[in-house]
Amino acid sequence: MDKALLRKYASLAVRSGVNVQPGQLLVINAQANQYEFAGLCVEEAYKVHAGKVMVNYVDENLQHLDMLNCTTETLCDIPDYLYEARKYAQDKKACFLSIVSETPGLFADVDSTKISSYQQARNKKMSPLYRYMMNNEGQWCVIALPTVGWAKKVFPDLEEKEALQALWKAILQSVKVDENNDPVEIWTQHDKKLKYYCSVLNKHHFQKLHFTNSLGTDLYVGLVKKHNWVGGSSLSTSNVQFNPNMPTEEVFCMPDKYNTNGTVYASKPLSYNGKVIDKFNFTFTDGKVTDYHAEKGEDILKSLLESDEGSRYLGEVALISYNSPLSLSNILFYETLFDENASCHLALGASYPENVIGGMNMDDEQLAQEGANDSIIHVDFMFGTPDLKVEGIKEDGQKIIVFDKGNFVF
Amino acid sequence: MDKALLRKYASLAVRSGVNVQPGQLLVINAQANQYEFAGLCVEEAYKVHAGKVMVNYVDENLQHLDMLNCTTETLCDIPDYLYEARKYAQDKKACFLSIVSETPGLFADVDSTKISSYQQARNKKMSPLYRYMMNNEGQWCVIALPTVGWAKKVFPDLEEKEALQALWKAILQSVKVDENNDPVEIWTQHDKKLKYYCSVLNKHHFQKLHFTNSLGTDLYVGLVKKHNWVGGSSLSTSNVQFNPNMPTEEVFCMPDKYNTNGTVYASKPLSYNGKVIDKFNFTFTDGKVTDYHAEKGEDILKSLLESDEGSRYLGEVALISYNSPLSLSNILFYETLFDENASCHLALGASYPENVIGGMNMDDEQLAQEGANDSIIHVDFMFGTPDLKVEGIKEDGQKIIVFDKGNFVF
Numbered sequence: 102m103d104k105a106l107l108r109k110y111a112s113l114a115v116r117s118g119v120n121v122q123p124g125q126l127l128v129i130n131a132q133a134n135q136y137e138f139a140g141l142c143v144e145e146a147y148k149v150h151a152g153k154v155m156v157n158y159v160d161e162n163l164q165h166l167d168m169l170n171c172t173t174e175t176l177c178d179i180p181d182y183l184y185e186a187r188k189y190a191q192d193k194k195a196c197f198l199s200i201v202s203e204t205p206g207l208f209a210d211v212d213s214t215k216i217s218s219y220q221q222a223r224n225k226k227m228s229p230l231y232r233y234m235m236n237n238e239g240q241w242c243v244i245a246l247p248t249v250g251w252a253k254k255v256f257p258d259l260e261e262k263e264a265l266q267a268l269w270k271a272i273l274q275s276v277k278v279d280e281n282n283d284p285v286e287i288w289t290q291h292d293k294k295l296k297y298y299c300s301v302l303n304k305h306h307f308q309k310l311h312f313t314n315s316l317g318t319d320l321y322v323g324l325v326k327k328h329n330w331v332g333g334s335s336l337s338t339s340n341v342q343f344n345p346n347m348p349t350e351e352v353f354c355m356p357d358k359y360n361t362n363g364t365v366y367a368s369k370p371l372s373y374n375g376k377v378i379d380k381f382n383f384t385f386t387d388g389k390v391t392d393y394h395a396e397k398g399e400d401i402l403k404s405l406l407e408s409d410e411g412s413r414y415l416g417e418v419a420l421i422s423y424n425s426p427l428s429l430s431n432i433l434f435y436e437t438l439f440d441e442n443a444s445c446h447l448a449l450g451a452s453y454p455e456n457v458i459g460g461m462n463m464d465d466e467q468l469a470q471e472g473a474n475d476s477i478i479h480v481d482f483m484f485g486t487p488d489l490k491v492e493g494i495k496e497d498g499q500k501i502i503v504f505d506k507g508n509f510v511f
Numbered sequence: 512m513d514k515a516l517l518r519k520y521a522s523l524a525v526r527s528g529v530n531v532q533p534g535q536l537l538v539i540n541a542q543a544n545q546y547e548f549a550g551l552c553v554e555e556a557y558k559v560h561a562g563k564v565m566v567n568y569v570d571e572n573l574q575h576l577d578m579l580n581c582t583t584e585t586l587c588d589i590p591d592y593l594y595e596a597r598k599y600a601q602d603k604k605a606c607f608l609s610i611v612s613e614t615p616g617l618f619a620d621v622d623s624t625k626i627s628s629y630q631q632a633r634n635k636k637m638s639p640l641y642r643y644m645m646n647n648e649g650q651w652c653v654i655a656l657p658t659v660g661w662a663k664k665v666f667p668d669l670e671e672k673e674a675l676q677a678l679w680k681a682i683l684q685s686v687k688v689d690e691n692n693d694p695v696e697i698w699t700q701h702d703k704k705l706k707y708y709c710s711v712l713n714k715h716h717f718q719k720l721h722f723t724n725s726l727g728t729d730l731y732v733g734l735v736k737k738h739n740w741v742g743g744s745s746l747s748t749s750n751v752q753f754n755p756n757m758p759t760e761e762v763f764c765m766p767d768k769y770n771t772n773g774t775v776y777a778s779k780p781l782s783y784n785g786k787v788i789d790k791f792n793f794t795f796t797d798g799k800v801t802d803y804h805a806e807k808g809e810d811i812l813k814s815l816l817e818s819d820e821g822s823r824y825l826g827e828v829a830l831i832s833y834n835s836p837l838s839l840s841n842i843l844f845y846e847t848l849f850d851e852n853a854s855c856h857l858a859l860g861a862s863y864p865e866n867v868i869g870g871m872n873m874d875d876e877q878l879a880q881e882g883a884n885d886s887i888i889h890v891d892f893m894f895g896t897p898d899l900k901v902e903g904i905k906e907d908g909q910k911i912i913v914f915d916k917g918n919f920v921f
Contacts, residue, residue, distance in 0.1 A: 133546035133568045143573050147580040154577070158543045158568035162550050167564070170557040180599045185592035 102269050103280075110244075110278050111141035113347070115149065117288045118242030119196040120343045123150040126195035132202045133158040135246050142198060155190070161203055165375075168211040168219070176215065177222035184226055191233045194339065196240035204250030205435035208375025216374045217404040224408075224477035231477075236454055236461050237335050240343035245272055245438055254435050275348040275427050275439060288344065295333035298352045298420075301511050302330040305501060307493035309360070310418065312445070314489045316366040320385070321494075322418050322447070323360025325472035327458045330354045338461060350427055350442040353419035355456035357472040359388035361415055368444060369483040372435045376401050381482075389413050390449070405449070411476030417448035417456075423487050423507030437481050444485030445504075450476035512679050513690075520654075520688050521551035523757070525559065527698045528652030529606040530753045533560040536605035542612045543568040545656050552608060565600070571613055575785075578621040578629070586625065587632035594636055601643045604749070606650035614660030615845035618785025626784045627814040634818075634887035641887075646864055646871050647745050650753035655682055655848055664845050685758040685837050685849060698754065705743035708762045708830075711921050712740040715911060717903035719770070720828065722855070724899045726776040730795070731904075732828050732857070733770025735882035737868045740764045748871060760837055760852040763829035765866035767882040769798040771825055778854060779893040782845045786811050791892075799823050800859070815859070821886030827858035827866075833897050833917030847891050855895030855914075860886035 121127045127146050131139040136158070143154045167176065190197070208216060234241050252264035259267060273279065277287045309323040332352030334342050362385055370379035378398035383390045390413040395402045406413050421428065421444055428443040452473045454460035460468060465475060491504035502510050531537045537556050541549040546568065553564045577586065600607070618626060644651050662674035669677060683689065687697045719733040742762030744752050772795055780789040791805035791812060800823040805812045816823050831838065831854055838853040862883045864870035870878060875885060901914035912920050 133543040133549075136543035136546075136570055139543075140570070140572055140576075143576050147576060151580075153581050153585050154573070156570060156573055158546075158570070160546055160550070160566060160568070163553055163564070163566055166550075166553050166557060170561075171563050175563050180596070182592045182595035182599055185595055186590070189590045189592055 106273065106278065106280065107138060108141050108145070109284065110273065110276065111138060112145045113276065113278060113284045113288070114198055114242060114244050115142055115145040117285050118244060118344050118347055119198045119240045120341055121146050121149060121151045121196050121240070122341060124152040126190060126193045127151045127154045127198060128190045128195050129154060129156045129198045129200065131156060131158060131200040132248075133160045134248070135200055135202050138246055139200065142200075157186075161207055165207055165211070168208060168215060173215050173218050176219040179223050179226040181226075184230065187227065187230050191230060191239065194239050196343070197234070197242070199241070199243045200246055201243060201436065201438055202246040202248050202251070203375070203436070204248055205254045205372045206375065206377055207250065209377075211375070213374075213376060213401050213404060216376070220374060221408065221477075228477045231451070235451065237337045239339075240337050240341050241345055242343060242347060243345065243438055244276065244347045245436060247272060251436070255432060271430060271432050271434075274430070275442070292333040292344075295349070295352055298509065298511065299330040299332050302352065302354070302503075305493055305495065307501075308496045309494050310503070311492040311494060312365065312484070312489065314486045316368060316484075316486055317382070318365045318484055318489075320363035320365045321361065322415065323357035324418075325355045325357045325457055327471055328354050329456050329458050329460075331453070331455055335455065346438060346442070348427060348439065348442050350425040351419040351421045351446075353417050353453075353456065355452045355473060356415040356418050356447075357388070358414050358469075358474045360472070361385040361388045365447065365484050367482050367484055368486050369433060369440050370397075370435065371480070371482045372437070373401055373405060373480060377435065378402050385415075388415065405478065405480060408450075408478045409476055411474050412450050412478050414449070414474040414476070415447055416450045416452035416474045416476065416479055417481070419446050419448075419481075420491065420504065420509070421445055421485060422509045423485060423489070428485075440483055441481045444483035445489060445491075446481045446483045446485065448479055448481045450474065450478035450480055516683065516688065516690065517548060518551050518555070519694065520683065520686065521548060522555045523686065523688060523694045523698070524608055524652060524654050525552055525555040527695050528654060528754050528757055529608045529650045530751055531556050531559060531561045531606050531650070532751060534562040536600060536603045537561045537564045537608060538600045538605050539564065539566045539608045539610065541566060541568060541610040542658075543570045544658070545610055545612050548656055549610065552610075567596075571617055575617055575621070578618060578625060583625050583628050586629040589633050589636040594640065597637065597640050601640060601649065604649050606753070607644065607652070609651070609653045610656055611653060611846065611848055612656040612658050612661070613785070613846070614658055615664045615782045616785065616787055617660065619787075621785070623784075623786060623811050623814060626786070627818075630784060631818065631887075638887045641861075645861065647747045649749075650747050650751050651755055652753060652757060653755065653848055654686065654757045655846060657682060661846070665842060681840060681842050681844075684840070685852070702743040702754075705759070705762055708919065708921065709740040709742050712762065712764070712913075715903055715905065717911075718906045719904050720913070721902040721904060722775065722894070722899065724896045726778060726894075726896055727792070728775045728894055728899075730773035730775045731771065732825065733767035734828075735765045735767045735867055737881055738764050739866050739868050739870075741863070741865055745865065756848060756852070758837060758849065758852050760835040761829040761831045761856075763827050763863075763866065765862045765883060766825040766828050766857075767798070768824050768879075768884045770882070771795040771798045775857065775894050777892050777894055778896050779843060779850050780807075780845065781890070781892045782847070783811055783815060783890060787845065788812050795825075798825065815888065815890060818860070818888045819886055821884045822860050822888050824859070824884040824886070825857055826860045826862035826884045826886065826889055827891070829856050829858075829891075830901065830914065830919070831855055831895060832919045833895060833899070838895075850893055851891045853895075854893035855899060855901075856891045856893045858889050858891045860884065860888035860890055
């Protein structure tokens, strides 16, 4: 990939993504094989006067070797210093840039109970720290870089080199970076559009949304009373604007924990813990998943649902027009960051406090009273289709069409 | 580089180097851009049933950017979790493989007081943990991989690609790895030769060594009474054999802290904290450096000597025949791991407890009573030349030639 274009992407991530402030600590999480791009991000961060940049390199191939070779007991011994390292940065009000660059299906040959035991042990140790990002106590941003393995999964018919190039092209397009533009400005405009959708939805103040399509989805998702539709950039508690996800095309809201009923069919596979779950559906009764099936990866789905009490309830409902650029590209990325932005989706697990008015200043108990869900997981799955219909139902029973044939009607 | 040869090198490092034991934790320290070789080491370690392998990736280019852009105050704020991470591994009796792969002179544009402030802050935090390796409480091994920057420094007249290949060749030769051999067996034989030198030197039980050559060196180095010449493989306190340095050609001993007198001229440049010190000499009076000069990098030398009380005293004296393979290659590596094995050398700073009989079970005070030096630094510098003469002087005044024209006479 052209280095000037890479630098443009790095600059966008640092400026529009985490928007690192002068003197602030920036923590970058990256795969070791992406050290060159990580280096560009560090250079760009120091240009805008970051106080310090710390890069945590991980290596998915080594994690895979660990999973294959270590005992479950060894894997589940999560050292305290990992907690301390993250806490150190959060205590300093750091911002976090995560560079996703993984190979979908890499862990397919690993026993899934081993993976979920590890995941649970890790979440148990680390979850007290998750609130920092959930509450936007510092800025954070997730972006992606292609790997050969990922590219071959997305474009199985292309040679490695061409596949990698095609995935690069798709990613840069999705984050609106090209040779001749100013992506920082384009993101500002894009943000205005998403904020407009939010303002219309917030004015309607729907009590619930009714989703139907030809896959068989027929689902009522109740929204919490004080709900707040959010999309595009966020504000940190220190009032710094940032873009948590690049790309992002969604506007999202908080389901009322005990008020979802009906059945939803996933429209895309879900890559979770390096494994793929496909052709699955859930039935909800008073908010809880009371039935589910998956043609592929049902055991993974089961362990996901059994993570804790909250993992069987929804934490997020998100709307994305089927005619959004990512959706029109018609590429299945096997990576939530992209696929969730190509399709309406729901998330099992924790909800975002920002989706309740005043939620950022509420404690767990107050949030629960508002109808929020709490969990160590937050897993998005896609259910949008070209024929998806969404009706908003107000408290007085009035129905308003929100989506017709997969798209926003406003 | 040919992958089969790389794997052979990785296998040697894991087996003859750290000799990781079944169930044991192995910690690998590597540059992020060497992730492929690190991966081979991990694979080889699991083949011999390592319990777990943890890889800490660092990135010298990012360290360089930090040094240029962070304030000294920020740099010197060493997080506690770095101490905890190392302590976690040491508490588990881990073995450590360090893969050196640095660019000499990379930090030339950084203010040297900034570097030494950082180094001191780091040493202050971490030094309680250094004893683990000094005492061989677990196995440890240092090996090297080439970088383009390093290769161009060593072979400035070659193109990047050729230089890299030449450095690869020199490194693999120095660690005795080639397509057709069994390096593990060759290292066993090599170890026997070094152990023979040690046994002869230990039998002579010299009181002091007298070094002279045409550079102007005229130095008496007193040895501690209970000294123990060591070379090649070491034994951990759990009785596991390992090779701390690959390559290694040296046999080394402990100078008596207050009993070195005369002047020594360095015969090779010294790369320290990414900077180069060249054409330097020291004058010792009763063990202490009382005068010094350097044509290049005298300020670095000064800050090195001022690290603490012990940094002005010797901690090691090492003998290497001038006709050893590394020496005959006549390559200046600008990297202590190699250059120290091509030339007789001394080290300023901490001595190794294993160089005193029973020293591994002594505390600081007992070691000091034996004549050991303690310091947060241990920095080797080379002074061997083709005309170096070494005379051993026994307690009764008897003189025995140890080196003539740069080589062992035994």
